[in-house]
Amino acid sequence: MSLNQKETPLLGAMLKIAAGNAGRFHVPGHGGTSVPPELLAALGPGLFRADLTELPGLDDLSSPSGVIEYAQQLAADAFGADSTFFLLNGSTLGLQSLVAACCPPGSKIILPRNIHRSLLGGLIISGAQPVFLNPGLVPDFNFASGLSRETVRRGLADHPGARVLLLIHPSYYGVTGDTASHAEAAHEAGIPVIADEAHGAHLRFHPGLPEDSLSLGADASVQSMHKTGGSLTQTALLHLKGGRLDRGRVAGTLALLQTSSPSYPLMASLDASRKRLLMEGDLFxxxxxxxxxxxxxxxxxxxxxxxxxxxxxxxxxxxxxxxxxxxxxxxxxxxxxxxxxxxxxxxxxxxxxxxxxxxxxxxxxxxxxxxxxxxxxxxxxxxxxxxxGKRAPGFGMAPSAAARMSPREAWFAPSRNVRLPQAAGKVSAEWVAVFPPGIPALIPGEEISPEMIEFLTAVRAAGAHVQGPCDSSLVFLRVVDE
Structure with a gap:
């Protein structure tokens, strides 16, 4: 099939049906017209008329063969991929699906310790055992750098049975490591590379930006198109390139985990944003x-x-x-x-x-x-x-934590709440991350050290926003009931 990047096949098909006056004997129940008046005033009638389901001519996201398939092919061509999948649960879904597709229970995955919390879901779903590599700190700014070349090569050498290397390209702070070198080292070791490229959907579209991860040798990347590419919030793309990953396995895992009621306005925003990135010239x-x-x-x-x-x-x-x-x-x-x-x-x-x-x-x-x-x-x-002014209470950097169980084992193990000071020496049954940026300080399966308790006490005193624990006030922490 010849590709025409000036086309928006999914957007066009959706708008064609939305413009008609069909009898809507299907979900969603508002039928395009029966809408709460406050929402109608805020968002306009066009959105609700376009809020459709898998009607004839609109294809099926879980098994596309029409306009969604063509729209995904156009996206793959635009981003230099062999295959691209539309994601409606954000980059979270893409990363979790890739980990679940690549890593059977008990297998090892090599990844930086400053992962986004979304990857914990992939570890828990798959049962994979994480091998964490520690990034350094950027002097004067004290945020995590990328991984050094020596750290990656040593990690690959020390864990020859690992299934995949995951890299962050770029980080929340915009920093990249030497992704090309890391990909080369991983391929020499016989394993594929997945790039968490949530913050890099725009990289391919201006020479003044860092190269995108697929161009540097990654076998898969996940991009939050809504972050920098112009699509609606929670939309993302998953790209595959080369033959190191099983496309059918990835597609099947996505169909298992992705919503079975996809939003057509969200998908159409991916279609339209792809066209804009290519057609508007020097956009950035x-x-x-x-x-x-x-x-x-x-x-x-x-x-x-x-x-x-x-x-x-x-x-x-x-x-x-x-x-x-x-x-x-x-x-x-x-x-x-x-x-x-x-x-x-x-x-x-x-x-x-x-x-x-x-x-x-x-x-x-x-x-x-x-x-x-x-x-x-x-x-x-x-x-x-x-x-x-007076400087607010601080809490420094999270201390390192030793793994005593896999994230999956700890997540499903019997657990109980204990007061934070009494958690020392116990195994965490939940994750704790200061948000943003959402990098877990503590993940399920890690031992709670006195230093970690001191850190979390300081986080609590500073009034920082946290995600993960059942008790967000951090008075209690959930631990494995050993």
């Missing part, structure tokens, strides 16, 4: 210019540091996405959380904050006025804090 050029100008002005503010090319070391910090501007406010006496809160009160919302940094995403919707407003508000926040 203006954003890159804004990001560069913002960096140059930020570094002139006393107490502000900005991550940039001078922090690249050619190994664990091999490259970075210039559209992610990481700003340290540590020397201004602020935490990232404090700075983010002060900006939010001015109607300026950042992607994330941590103990000392802000992460700003210069997306397609950001303009020069937004940047100037942010600069002024951040400058005032720094100046006001130097006169009046």
């Amino acid at each position: 050029g203006r954003s890159l210019e804004l990001a560069l100008a913002l960096r140059e002005k930020l570094i002139k503010i006393k107490g502000i540091e900005v991550f940039g090319s001078e922090h690249v070391d050619g190994d664990a910090v091999y490259g970075f996405d210039p559209l992610r501007v990481v700003v340290s406010v540590r020397k201004a006496g602020l935490t990232g959380y404090q700075a983010a809160g002060r900006l939010a009160r001015r109607g300026l919302f950042v992607e994330m904050a941590d103990q000392q940094n802000l992460v700003l995403v210069i997306g397609l919707g950001v303009d020069a006025v937004h940047c100037e407003n942010l600069l002024q508000a951040l400058k005032e926040a720094v100046e006001n804090n130097s006169r009046n």
Whole structure:
């Protein structure tokens, strides 16, 4: 089949049916017209008329052979893949499905310790045993770097029976390791490479950005198209390239785990966004210019540091996405959380904050006025804090934790709640992550050390938002009942 990237086959088929006046004897029950008035006023009638199901001509996401299949082929061509799958449960679904498809119970998967919490679901579903490799810290900014070449090669050599190597490309902070070298090492060891590319859907579409993971040798990648590619929230893409992964196995796992009631507006947004990325030419050029100008002005503010090319070391910090501007406010006496809160009160919302940094995403919707407003508000926040502010309680970096059970074993084991101080020496039955960025400090199966209790106590005192534990206040922690 010849491919025409100017087409949006799924969007076109959906809109054709939505424009008609058919009798809708099918779900969804609103039938395109019987809608709560508040929703209708907020979202408009067009969305509800397009909220369709698997009607003739609209194909089937779990077994596509029509417009969805063609739309996925167009996406594969656009992103340099052999096969592409539409995801409606975010990159979370794609990563969990790849792990489940590749790793039978008890098998080993090599991956960085700063994984996103979504990968825990893949470990629990599959029963795989994680082999964690520890990234370093980026000096002065104290966030995780990529994996060094030596760390990856040593991990591959020490675990010859591993089924797959998973890499993060790029991280939440925009940093990449030497993905090409890591992929080469993994292939020499006879195993495929999966890339968590949730934050990199845009990389392929401008020469001023790092190369995408498929171009660097990854066998599969998962991209949150909604994050930087322009589609609606919770939509993502899973790409396969080469023959190291079984396409049928991946497709079958996706059909098992993905919703059986896919949203056509969400899928159509993937179709339309793919076309836009290819057809609108230098789509990210203006954003890159804004990001560069913002960096140059930020570094002139006393107490502000900005991550940039001078922090690249050619190994664990091999490259970075210039559209992610990481700003340290540590020397201004602020935490990232404090700075983010002060900006939010001015109607300026950042992607994330941590103990000392802000992460700003210069997306397609950001303009020069937004940047100037942010600069002024951040400058005032720094100046006001130097006169009046007190630094909020901190909690440092999470300590390392030793695995005593696999995540799956601990998740399904009998468990009970204990007060946090009494959890020392016990095995965690749940995960705990400060969110964002959602990197688990503790995962099921890891031993709870006194240092971990000290860390979690400090997290609680700082009032940080956490995900994972049954008791989000961290008064109690769920442990394996041994």
